[in-house]
Structures are given as C-alpha cells and as structure tokens.
Amino acid sequence: MKMTFRWFGETDTVPLTYIKQIPGMTGVVGALFHIPAGDEWPEQDIEALYNRVKEANLELEVIESVNVHDDIKLGLPSRDQYIENYKATIRTLSKYGVKVICYNFMPIFDWTRSDLAMPLPDHSTVLSYQRDQIEGVDPKEMIDRITESSKGLTMPGWEPERLAHIAELFEKYQGMTEDRLFYNLVYFLEQVIPVAKECNIRMAIHPDDPPWSVFGLPRIVKNEQDLDRIVQAVNEPENGLTLCSGSLGANRDNNLITIFDKFIAMDRVPFMHIRNVAHKANGDFHEVAHKDNSASVDVKGLIKVLNKNQYKGYLRPDHGRMIWGEEGRPGYGLYDRALGAMYLQGLWDMLEEEEQ
Ligand SMILES: [Mn+2]
DSSP: OEEEEEOOGGGOSSOHHHHHTSTTEEEEEEOOTTSOTTSOOOHHHHHHHHHHHHHTTOEEEEEEOOOOOHHHHHTOTTHHHHHHHHHHHHHHHHHTTOOEEEEOOOSSOSOOOSEEEEEOTTSOEEEEEOGGGTTTSOHHHHHHHHHHTTTTOOOTTOOHHHHTTHHHHHHHTTTOOHHHHHHHHHHHHHHHHHHHHHTTOEEEEOOOSSSSOBTTBOOOSSSHHHHHHHHHHTOSTTEEEEEEHHHHHTSTTSOHHHHHHHHHHTTOOSEEEEOEEEEOTTSOEEEEOSSOTTSSSOHHHHHHHHHHTTOOSEEEEOOOOBOTTOOSSTTOOSHHHHHHHHHHHHHHHHHHHHHO
C-alpha cells in the first residue's frame, strides 16, 4: 500500500511541506486544475507540477482527475478530438512517471451534496447530503448553495466556466439512458486503454457520488454489478477502478467488504479512497471521521481486506471533517485527513506485524 494525499496545487491551503510531515506519506495526488476538461494538458505545466512535487520530496504517481469532456459522455461526433487530446495527455503524463489516472464518467456534476459545512455535535463541520434539498430541486439552486459555501475556493468538478452553461448541458442529456452512457464509456475505453497500456499507466474510474441518479441524469458506476460490467467490457488490467468507500458506501446496499475483496483480488484496483459516512434511515448521509466506529463504513474491515490481498496500489484518505479551526476547501483540510492517514496506517502496520 502506498499512502498519498490529494493536493490542489498553488491555491491549496495545505502546503506540500506539511503533507510531507505526515508520517508514511509517499506522494501527492495532483492535477492541473486550470486546464478545461477536454483540452490536452501542456507539457510545460505537467513538468512544472512534477518539479514542485519532487522538490518537496514527494512522488506524483497518481493524477486525479484528467476530466472527461461531456461530449465524450454524450457520444457526440466532437468526442473523437477530445479523445485524441486525452490520449496525448496520457502520453505526456507517462513521461513524468505517472502510474495511475483517476477519472469519472458522471454527467455534468462530479459529485453532489446539499451542504459543505454541516455542523456535527463535536463542533466540526462536514459535507452532507439531504435528499429533500437535492431531489426535485432546480440544480441551479444547488450550484448556488455549493458556490456560496466553498469559501472562494473552486471545488473539483465545479469549475465556474462549465457550470455557466448548465441549462444547455441538461438539454443535451435529455433522453440519455444508462445503456447509451455505458456504450459511450466503452467507446472511450476502447481507444484510451491501448494507449494507457503502452504507457504503463492504469486508468481508474471513480464511482458515482452519490451512487444513484440525481436530477434525472443516468448513473453507471454505482454498485458491484456496474463495476463488473466495466471491467469486463475492456478486460485489461489498465482498465481499473478507484474504489471509494465513501461514494459506494453512501448506498447501504453496497457490501463494501465483498466489493473491495473481489476487485482487489482481480488486480483491478490501482487506487483507492477511504472515507467514512453515517446514514440516516431516509437515505440522507453525512461524512464523519475515518475512525468513527458508530458510522456505516467498516474501515477496519476494509484494511483487513487490503492486507489479506497484500494490496500494492495507492490509497488516499478521502474527505475529512474541518476541525481545530482550520479554514480551507471543505472536506480537504489538513488535520482530519492527516488523522485519517495515520489511523489507516496504524491498522495496516498492526496487521503486517501479526502476520510475521
Ligand atoms: Mn472518492
């Protein structure tokens, strides 16, 4: 297992030197956030990011995300140029030692929440999802709410220039079915996976967050059956998964232990996000500390599964609470994610020891 930490570049409130101070941290999960989805990533920008991370004595082996343009998801004729750009980006990233590219295939929104700063009884704040504030509500309302509570920091997947055209995008997705969206994913993978193979890079699709249809948009990465269909569609190790315990775990019907065990044993999981969520009976959920034994994700059980399979891939602590007065990108503060990283590594180390 290689422990990593998401870093948003120069606008991140968390400096690389602090990330390096977290014990066991091998690298950061980075991206070029200023490049619009669909454009080829310029080599000089990749090189600059690589050098920045290297100077901090950290690795840059995982990219999250190279975003997929909506025209690819929509299956429009213009997709071919965007796919060519994507291939070029894969080739350039491989020159700088990148091993895994995380991406998602959700129409329009990368993820959906109703509140980015829901207070918990311990006075920390977390991201939460309340069904009645999202389902049946005008998406514009949600966008305004998220933008207001983002503290002026752009949240990944919520780039203002994309969201300006939201009505148009919804128009284009009219009538889109799960099967057509899936077929468009396969079209993309059939072209991109051979290039990834050539470049020794593993693609790793992130599950839908939350793993059910929101605003009438189709969802195709929400459960074990969907993941099966994806890995079989292009049956190569380079066609991999980012297993995210928070996203998949938002649906109680997903058995995380079974899902993680199965796809890790198949060697189809180059990257992983570990986070915990707490459910309410009506399907609402909110995020909590990684070590929260009363919550819904069996984090200890997951680390046992990783250890049993001698997991060699990358892992990062996902969203944490905002604690100790920290200001920053909701979910992406330093403190609680660092605590999460230490908890996960503590569990892992103990299991390693027991085996010897
Ligand atoms: Mn995730």
